[in-house]
Amino acid sequence: MPAESCTTALSRLLALNWGFILLASLGLLVAAQDGMALPWTPMLATLATLALGNMLAALWTRRASNVSPWVLTVVLALDCTALGVLLFFSGGANNPLVTLYLLPLVYAALTLPRRQAWWLAVLAVADYTFLMDFFIPLPGSHSDPALAFRLHTVGMWATFCGAAALMVGLIGKMTAELRARDRALRDFREKQLRDEQWVALGTLAASAAHELGTPLSTLAVLIGEWRRAPLDNPDLHEDLDLMHTQVDACKAALNRLASEAGVARAASRQAADAYMAQLLRQWRTLRPDVAVRYQPDPAAAPQLALDAGVTAALLNLLNNAADASPQEVDIHTNWSGEAFCLSIRNRGPGLSPSLLAAAGTPGAPSSKGGMGLGVALAHATFERLGGEVRLRNRAGGGVEATVILPWPKENAS
Structure with missing residues (x-):
């Protein structure tokens, strides 16, 4: 049993002991009032x-x-x-409260290793056996059998009520x-499995980035030569300029990946x-064809890290969002609360309930407009930072x- 669990179990046992002492x-006191x-x-x-020991x-x-x-x-x-000493002076094994021996045994079975629990069982059986022959009888138990039977019945009822309350409350808790x-533990295992999937995905991404470096460089050289060559169609110049911009953006992304891989940057x-x-x-720069409407928070912008x-x-x-509806993407930000909130809205076909439930997990199915690996990566990123994606x-x-990303108070000015 872990030390932390033993500490908790001991604290709970001491609280139960105070309850037993009180009862x-x-x-x-009741016995004294009855004479x-x-x-x-x-x-x-x-x-x-x-x-005192407690x-x-x-x-x-x-x-x-x-x-x-x-x-x-x-x-x-x-x-x-x-308990054995108290029973010795109050009737021994004839006292119905002798069944209270079951309570420490139940607690031992729930909290202790099997070896220690068996030692306590042996001790309880030895005490019970001793009390069957050696005890001080209750006053009046021999001269008044009716009183003795009444005390035994009341004691059994009280013992049952107390044992039932303690066992149900304790075992239930x-x-x-x-x-x-x-x-x-189950959530931890699932998170560990997701982390392993992300590590494998990151390894594949790094390999793919390394392999893409050469073809991107080749494309950049060819596009540069085509741009310098005389062309009859002016529209081709615009297309080549766009291709050049896109290739440069891809190369910049790969360079960032290579420089930041394995490095924790502030x-x-x-x-x-x-x-x-x-x-x-x-x-x-990457999506010049998308119609965007951006509405920032009018409040003063805090400093973020x-x-x-x-x-x-x-x-x-x-x-x-752009894949789902390139004709309209609405972006709203809110940073006046205790979190950085960003809403991205599109006018695409929407998602089925199964896709909504699976979004955010590696290998989740992708709809026609996206919402596959990109959303899973976003979920993993913001969960790691204490945020979430809805x-x-x-x-x-x-x-x-909707992205909700709480930030530390020292990051806001």
Whole structure:
């Protein structure tokens, strides 16, 4: 059992011990009011000793860096011993409260390794066996059989109620914690699997970038020669200029990939409006045919320090919107709240429910207008930075992709 789990289990056990001490004290108070002649001194001394041990254990737990299973075993053994002493002075095995031995055993089975749990079981059985022959009878149990039976019935009822409440509450809480831990482990495994897929994809991307370098250089040389050659059709000059711009943009992207691969770079501070203007200029160079309507936030732009991967992720989302509806792409920004929000809206055919559910995972199916790998990369980028990407179909047609990226307060001026 991990040290952190043992520490939590010990803290919970000490809280249960305080509850037992309180209930036992109330029981002794009721017995005193009924005039029962019990051995008060040893019983009260046992409760006081248990309370003192509980206080010392609580103080030690606060100072200790970790708790071993044997510490928890010793505390449970002391609880069993204290219960045995109280039962010895109050009827022994004839006392219906003897079934309370099951509670520390259940707790041990839930929290301790099997070896320590068996040691406690042996101790509880030995105590129970001892109490069958050696005990101080309850006052009046021999002279008044009706009173003895009544006490036994009431004790069984009280024991059942207390055991039921403790077992259901304790086991229910611990089961919920186990389920939460299982969910966390499952989410961690899924995230680890996604990370492995992204690493494999990054390796393939780096290989592809290396292989694309030579053909892009060849294309750049050929386009340069064609631009210098005399052409009868002036439209070809415009096409060649566009091709030259596109090839240069591809080469610049590959150069950035090569220079930033494996290097953690510090993000440079930049105003949000300036960053968006630079991003849109870069995108319009790649997609000059797209009709864009950009509405920035009228509030004063804060200073941001955005990761280099944010630009690539946003370009992917913009390209997907342009693929879906090149005739109209609406872009809205909002930086006046506690997060940098960017909405990209298109007028494409929209996405089916299955595509919306699968968007953001590697290998997800792609619609006719995109929303495949680009959205998955964007999801991975913004989740790593504590943000998210939300996709929804618009009422009038098309898809709205909303990027929410919280930034640290020191990044905003």
